[in-house]
Amino acid sequence: MSFQRFVETGRVAVISDGPHKGKLVSIVDVIDQTRVLVDGPETNVPRGQIRLNQLHLTKFRIKHPFTASTRVVRKAWKDGKITENWQNSVWAKKVAAKQSRALLTDFDRFKLRRARSRRNKIRTSAFLNLRKAASRNGTLFGKKKMAKGGDKPHPKAVKKAEKPAKK
Known part of the structure; x- marks a missing residue:
């Protein structure tokens, strides 16, 4: 299956637009193709309708019947942690890292740049x-090779040493 996150009852979503931007909500019921x-x-978001293009679906889903009351949704939310x-x-x-970066001052950004430079x-x-x-070890390209001046002599040097000396 290509899709993993469906618009369904109990699906947890993040609001991407409007006064409650960034808050989590649970889908209670599907109204039509564009609204839920x-x-x-x-998260202090009152029950209401919202357009689907204002939501980002998450991987989380809680179990509750469709059109469940706020009390039932709250209990399922707590049970699902x-x-x-x-x-x-x-x-x-x-999201938290992005928010903390947005709060940096000029001096904080300067210190961060200097620290990154030192680290690099x-x-x-x-x-x-x-x-x-x-x-030096001969392991630069993943294969163990004999380094120059290693323990084993070169094969040609071995052949020369095996030949008897001329008289």
Whole structure:
């Protein structure tokens, strides 16, 4: 199946537009092809209709009957631990990181740029040292090769040593 997230009763969604932007809601009922009835009891979003193009569907889904009351939705929300699961999701962490970056001052951005520069210099020097060591060991390209001046002599040198010396 190509789609994993369907517009269905109990599907948790993030509001992408309007006064409740960024808050989680649960779909309570499908009104028509473009509108749904939503309720966000734990995120202070009142029950109401919203257009589907104002929602981003998440992977979370709670079990409750369609047109369930706010009390039933709240109980299913708590039983499903939606708030905790959302806070641990990659999506929520990206949103939080974006918000924290937006709050940086000029000086904070300067300090961040300097720290990244220092980190990259340390990372580059460590990489170059490892690459140099791998080149010496003969493991630079993934195959163990004999380094120059290793333990085994060159095959041609062995053949010359086997020949008896001329008198």
